[in-house]
Structure formats: C-alpha cells, structure tokens
Amino acid sequence: AVTSYQKLLQLAPNSAKAHLSMAMAQAASGNLAAVRNELTAALKLDPSNPEVLTEMTMLEANSGNLAAARKHAGLLQFHYPKSPAGFALEGDILLSQESYGEAVKLYEKAFALAPSGSTALSLFRAQYRAGDKATAYEKMGLWLKGHPNDHRGRAYLASAYKADGRYKEAARQLEYILSKTPDNIVVQNDLALVYNSLRDPRALPLAEKVYARQPKAAQITDTYGWILLNSAQAEKGLVILRKAADLAPKDPSIRYHLAQALAKTGNRVEARIEVQAALKAGAAFPESEQAKQLLQELKP
Numbered sequence: 639a640v641t642s643y644q645k646l647l648q649l650a651p652n653s654a655k656a657h658l659s660m661a662m663a664q665a666a667s668g669n670l671a672a673v674r675n676e677l678t679a680a681l682k683l684d685p686s687n688p689e690v691l692t693e694m695t696m697l698e699a700n701s702g703n704l705a706a707a708r709k710h711a712g713l714l715q716f717h718y719p720k721s722p723a724g725f726a727l728e729g730d731i732l733l734s735q736e737s738y739g740e741a742v743k744l745y746e747k748a749f750a751l752a753p754s755g756s757t758a759l760s761l762f763r764a765q766y767r768a769g770d771k772a773t774a775y776e777k778m779g780l781w782l783k784g785h786p787n788d789h790r791g792r793a794y795l796a797s798a799y800k801a802d803g804r805y806k807e808a809a810r811q812l813e814y815i816l817s818k819t820p821d822n823i824v825v826q827n828d829l830a831l832v833y834n835s836l837r838d839p840r841a842l843p844l845a846e847k848v849y850a851r852q853p854k855a856a857q858i859t860d861t862y863g864w865i866l867l868n869s870a871q872a873e874k875g876l877v878i879l880r881k882a883a884d885l886a887p888k889d890p891s892i893r894y895h896l897a898q899a900l901a902k903t904g905n906r907v908e909a910r911i912e913v914q915a916a917l918k919a920g921a922a923f924p925e926s927e928q929a930k931q932l933l934q935e936l937k938p
Contacts (some may be wrong), residue, residue, distance in 0.1 A: 856886035
C-alpha cells in the first residue's frame with residue numbers, strides 16, 4: 639500500500655487526500671514519524687480538511703502531545719461548529735487527563751449537535767467520574783428508554799450499577815440484554831456474578847452453563863469457581879479456581895479468589911502465598927482491600 643501511494647503522490651503531490659491515504663498506509667506499517675509528516679503535508683494543502691484534522695488530533699493524543707491534540711480538535715470545532723466530532727474528540731482528551739467537568743461540557747455540546755450511543759456513553763463516563771452519578775444515571779436511563787437496543791451502553795450502565803453495589807438494577811439491565819441476545823456469553827457471565835452478589839439461586843446453574851460453553855476461558859472459569867465457593871461447595875470450587883489461576887496466573891483477582899478457596903478448605907499456608915502474590919502483582923484490582931484483610935487473618 640505504501641508503494642502504491644508513493645506512486646500516487648508522484649502523480650498528485652498537491653493532493654491532500656493522497657497524503658492522507660499515505661498517512662493511513664504508514665500508520666498500518668507502524669511508521670508514526672512518516673504518518674506525522676504526511677498529515678502535516680496534507681494540512682498545509684488543505685488546513686480545514688476534517689479527516690486530516692481528526693487523524694492529527696488522534697495522533698497527537700496517542701503520542702501524549704495533549705496540547706497539540708486539543709489545538710487540532712479546536713480547529714475542527716472552528717471550521718465545523720455544527721459537527722460533534724471536534725467537541726467529542728476534545729472531550730476524550732480531557733477525559734484522559736481526568737478533567738471530568740470540562741469533558742462533560744464538551745460531550746454535552748457534541749450530544750446536542752448529534753445524539754448518538756457513543757456520545758451518550760462518553761457523557762455518562764464523564765459525569766459519573768466527575769461525581770455527578772445521579773445525573774449520569776438519569777441521562778443514560780433516558781437515552782436507553784428511547785434507544786432500547788443500545789446494548790453497549792446498557793452493559794456499561796450495568797457495570798456501573800454493579801460497581802456501586804446496586805445489584806438489582808444491574809441484574810435488570812443484563813437480563814434485558816439477554817432477552818434480546820440470549821447467547822451472549824459475556825453478559826451471561828456478568829449476570830451470574832450479579833446473581834451471586836444478590837444470593838440469587840440462579841447464579842450457580844447459570845455459571846455452570848457458561849463454563850460448559852467456554853471451559854478454557856480464565857474469567858469464566860473464575861466466575862464458576864467463585865460461585866461454587868459461595869454456594870457451600872468449597873472443595874469443588876477450589877479445583878475450578880486452581881484451573882482459573884493456571885489459565886491466568888497474573889490475574890490478581892483470580893489469585894485472591896484462589897486464596898479464599900484455600901483458606902476455606904484449611905490450606906492456610908498456600909492461601910497466604912496466593913494472596914501475597916495477588917497483592918504483589920502491582921495491578922489494582924477490585925478486591926484489593928479484602929485481600930489485605932485476608933492476609934492479616936492468615937498471619938501465623
């Protein structure tokens with residue numbers, strides 16, 4: 639592709655589109671310096687080209703040049719004030735900087751110009767992380783009421799409810815998605831975990847069903863083992879959780895779950911080794927505090 643576009647540029651050196659095409663080919667080959675050169679050349683030829691401005695914004699953002707990225711997003715907004723693209727792109731940059739309040743304002747502008755599932759989800763993330771959870775839940779609820787088949791937005795909403803301990807609301811969202819996509823194994827796995835948190839007896843049969851479909855998937859194996867452990871089947875849960883840890887030895891949540899199973903079955907020394915491994919993994923995980931508490935309980 640690079641060779642083909644080189645020939646095209648020889649024929650049309652003043653074509654911004656040709657330089658953009660070459661930039662895309664160079665991006666596919668991983669030559670970011672060449673990508674920047676081609677996009678810069680394209681912008682000199684056509685300073686208001688929306689595709690070039692978009693690609694340059696994303697290149698600068700991915701390279702960590704956030705001020706330059708915001709500048710190009712601002713140019714998109716200036717040249718195309720009725721398009722949501724520039725506002726949404728700058729919102730993404732601000733979100734990555736944890737400037738959640740500013741990101742909210744830009745996503746609101748983008749959403750007002752062209753409501754979409756993608757922008758609704760971005761706005762939800764920004765509002766939620768800004769601490770305005772009530773508004774985030776309300777607006778996402780309104781969006782889904784009018785767009786019930788936005789399963790991506792609904793799944794994200796369910797994960798937020800789950801993180802906040804609102805398991806009944808999370809279950810309702812996941813059940814709705816499953817009513818439309820009954821073979822969705824990811825949603826089935828998530829719903830099994832939510833049922834487990836609700837102490838709903840449907841948790842174990844659902845987890846078993848999912849595990850039967852994907853017995854070599856670490857997260858699914860972990861879910862099944864964890865629910866067995868919480869269903870008074872500690873020995874069987876331990877066997878399954880050992881398998882999950884073998885499938886994903888660097889996953890701290892799985893190592894913590896295995897430590898819990900070992901502790902419940904009387905293997906305190908091995909449990910301590912596993913929980914220490916989970917905490918030393920370096921990656922943050924949802925059960926970090928519980929893991930620290932378990933480590934204290936397992937002190938000799």
